[in-house]
Amino acid sequence: MSVYMNNAATTWPKPEPVARAMYDFLASGGANLARGSASRRDLETMDLVGDVRERLARFFGGHEKGDPRYVTFSLNVTEALNVIFRGFLRPGMAVVTTSMEHNAVVRPLRRLEEEGTSLTILPCDPRGRLDPSLLRERLREGADLFVLSHASNLCGTVQDLEAVAEICRDASVPLVVDAAQTAGLLPLDAAALDVAALCFTGHKGLMGPQGTGGIVWRPDFARACRPLVDGGTGSRSHEERQPDMLPDKFESGTPNLPGLAGLRAALIWLEKEGVASIRRHEEVLGSRLLEGLRALPGATLYGLEGTEGRLPVFALNLASMDNGTLAAELTDRWEIESRPGLHCAPLAHRTLGSFPQGALRLSPGYFTEEAEIDLCLEGLSELAR
Ligand SMILES: Cc1ncc(COP(=O)(O)O)c(C=O)c1O
Incomplete structure (x- = not known):
């Protein structure tokens, strides 16, 4: 799966x-x-x-x-x-x-x-x-x-x-x-x-x-x-x-x-x-992912630093490889689906300083499991090294 x-x-x-x-x-x-x-x-x-x-x-x-x-x-x-x-x-x-x-x-x-x-x-x-x-x-x-x-x-x-x-x-x-x-x-x-x-x-x-x-x-x-x-x-x-x-x-x-x-x-x-309980659940998943992303060697994270004032949608680049290769590696080796590139939002990438290379976007959802977040972080840390 x-x-x-x-x-x-x-x-x-x-x-x-x-x-x-x-x-x-x-x-x-x-x-x-x-x-x-x-x-x-x-x-x-x-x-x-x-x-x-x-x-x-x-x-x-x-x-x-x-x-x-x-x-x-x-x-x-x-x-x-x-x-x-x-x-x-x-x-x-x-x-x-x-x-x-x-x-x-x-x-x-x-x-x-x-x-x-x-x-x-x-x-x-x-x-x-x-x-x-x-x-x-x-x-x-x-x-x-x-x-x-x-x-x-x-x-x-x-x-x-x-x-x-x-x-x-x-x-x-x-x-x-x-x-x-x-x-x-x-x-x-x-x-x-x-x-x-x-x-x-x-x-x-x-x-x-x-x-x-x-x-x-x-x-x-x-x-x-x-x-x-x-x-x-x-x-x-x-x-x-x-x-x-x-x-x-x-x-x-x-x-x-x-x-x-x-x-x-x-x-x-x-x-x-209930919207509030969905939000709470996604916040827990988001914090877990964000904490792990912050610890990745050579990672540049875009957007707000913490979990306040944001949805669990994260954009990053690794120094070790471009975001297109990163997305392909995640899929090929761990069957992790993400989205690299510019996300139909070139102006937003310019604003965040990630144009023209884009970024890798990770967005867990209501049905994501904590073990899946951990697997994603394991894959990323291997690729970051
Ligand atoms: C902020 C924002 N606006 C517009 C769209 C376009 O959505 P749709 O393809 O459902 O029209 C998206 C989808 O990615 C979005 O995230």
């Missing part, structure tokens, strides 16, 4: 009920959504999608007292971010983000910049932290949108979301949060933070299948965004124009229904386990 240290890419294994729910949907449910005759299967599919929407609205502290209409589905967080950027930003508008963002943020914003949107990238410190006072200063000059990754996919640094949200609220600038790494691991309350759009992906900390994700919208911001995709919604079929009501406005075409069945099972599992 391999040792999986790549949970920041996608969590694995998934809780057992996830795959079963997907199989059951295809084997015995399997109707399309709102595109049938109100048969038992049609109604069950509508109930399934309604239920996962309600659970997500509750889970993320949805707006309007958790109104599920303000949760819309997408394929992943990348698509969710594109829906917002394309739907909200116009030439002449100003968007602000940070130097710790994933390419899911940077690339679509660079394209919009070419089309006339102004883009400011605020520098983070070499540990990956944004100083909120830089944001306050920048927003005084005026901006239309601020986009922030809640935590780095490279070194796990968590941003001070409360401070950032307060600054955005004071400046009346809509805040978009990329919660790819934190959803399911840290508590998030979109309404309390007044987040305009909280974007999540289903296959990481939420423990669901790939091909699921979405947005928790603040109602006024949802009204201000145009949909990225127009088309059939199964509703208001007499109208040739896209409905304005949510969630239909942002959900054209048949959704990933088996995926949503899996995501629903994952959310039920998460509700039972």
Whole structure:
């Protein structure tokens, strides 16, 4: 059995009920959504999608007292971010983000910049932290949108979301949060933070299948965004124009229904386990790994030095070999799965000082065992020597 240290890419294994729910949907449910005759299967599919929407609205502290209409589905967080950027930003508008963002943020914003949107990238410190006072200063000059990754996919640094949200609220600038790494691991309350759009992906900390994700919208911001995709919604079929009501406005075409069945099972599992207890468990694993990494000869560790203010996502280089060879050796000799390179985050690597060589990323997850952490450390110390 391999040792999986790549949970920041996608969590694995998934809780057992996830795959079963997907199989059951295809084997015995399997109707399309709102595109049938109100048969038992049609109604069950509508109930399934309604239920996962309600659970997500509750889970993320949805707006309007958790109104599920303000949760819309997408394929992943990348698509969710594109829906917002394309739907909200116009030439002449100003968007602000940070130097710790994933390419899911940077690339679509660079394209919009070419089309006339102004883009400011605020520098983070070499540990990956944004100083909120830089944001306050920048927003005084005026901006239309601020986009922030809640935590780095490279070194796990968590941003001070409360401070950032307060600054955005004071400046009346809509805040978009990329919660790819934190959803399911840290508590998030979109309404309390007044987040305009909280974007999540289903296959990481939420423990669901790939091909699921979405947005928790603040109602006024949802009204201000145009949909990225127009088309059939199964509703208001007499109208040739896209409905304005949510969630239909942002959900054209048949959704990933088996995926949503899996995501629903994952959310039920998460509700039972509890975000706080998952976090505590992962912190224990993270401390054990970090302690061992610190003791490796010739190791450079990136990001925060301790376990405070971070997720258990660690990036390092060894003096003895490049990170690509290191990852291959770990796999070939100990069946340890990690991720070398630049992690779709070249700006973040520049910020941490690991560009262009990149780093080896190790990310244990909820199902990682302490013995697996120890094996990983044994392998690394042999390779370090
Ligand atoms: C911070 C961050 N943003 C965006 C993404 C993109 O996620 P997805 O591929 O699910 O769209 C990731 C995934 O690695 C991420 O860690």
